[in-house]
Amino acid sequence: MAEHVYEISVTWSGATTGYRDYSRNHDLLTDGRPPILASADPVVGRGDRTRWNPEQLLVAALSDCHMLWYLHLCVEAGVVVTEYRDDAVGVMDDVRFQHVTLRPRVTITEPSMIEIAERVHAEAHKRCFIANSVNFPVGHEPTIVVA
Numbered sequence: 001m002a003e004h005v006y007e008i009s010v011t012w013s014g015a016t017t018g019y020r021d022y023s024r025n026h027d028l029l030t031d032g033r034p035p036i037l038a039s040a041d042p043v044v045g046r047g048d049r050t051r052w053n054p055e056q057l058l059v060a061a062l063s064d065c066h067m068l069w070y071l072h073l074c075v076e077a078g079v080v081v082t083e084y085r086d087d088a089v090g091v092m093d094d095v096r097f098q099h100v101t102l103r104p105r106v107t108i109t110e111p112s113m114i115e116i117a118e119r120v121h122a123e124a125h126k127r128c129f130i131a132n133s134v135n136f137p138v139g140h141e142p143t144i145v146v147a
Contacts, residue, residue, distance in 0.1 A: 006030075009030065012025070024039045024045055025038070037050075037052065038052045039053055059090035063102055064130075066102055066124050066131065067084055067104065070104070070121060079117045079120065082107045083147075084104060084105075086105070089103070097136045099137045099138070101138075102141070108144060118142060118144055121142050122140075
C-alpha cells in the first residue's frame with residue numbers, strides 16, 4: 001500500500017497574556033498554495049468569524065473528498081455531470097462531531113442516468129479517504145436533476 005504524506009504548517013504569533021486577550025487568528029500554509037486564513041469558532045473559542053475554523057474545514061474536507069470521488073466514478077459509469085453543489089452540514093456537541101450530512105445537488109445531462117447517478121454516491125462514500133478516517137457517521141441526501 002502506498003504512503004501519502006501531507007505537510008501543513010500552522011503559524012500564529014501574538015502574546016498569550018490572558019484568555020480574552022490573545023488572537024485566535026492563524027494561517028494554514030503549504031508549499032505552492034495560497035494561505036488559508038483560519039481562527040477558532042467564534043461561538044466556542046472567541047475566534048474571528050471572517051476566517052475559516054477547524055470545524056468548517058473538516059466538513060469541507062468531507063464534502064470535497066466525496067465530490068472528487070463522485071465525479072471520478074461518474075466518468076467511469078458514463079454519467080455526464082454538468083454541475084455539483086453540496087450544502088453540507090456538520091453537527092457537534094460540546095465534545096465531538098455527532099454527524100455530518102452531505103446534501104449534493106447534481107445536474108446531469110441524461111434522464112436515463114438518474115438511477116446510476118444516485119447509486120454512485122454510495123461508492124464515492126466507500127472510497128472517500130476522509131470519510132474512512134472519521135469516527136462519526138457521514139450521511140448523504142443527494143438530489144439529481146437533469147439539465
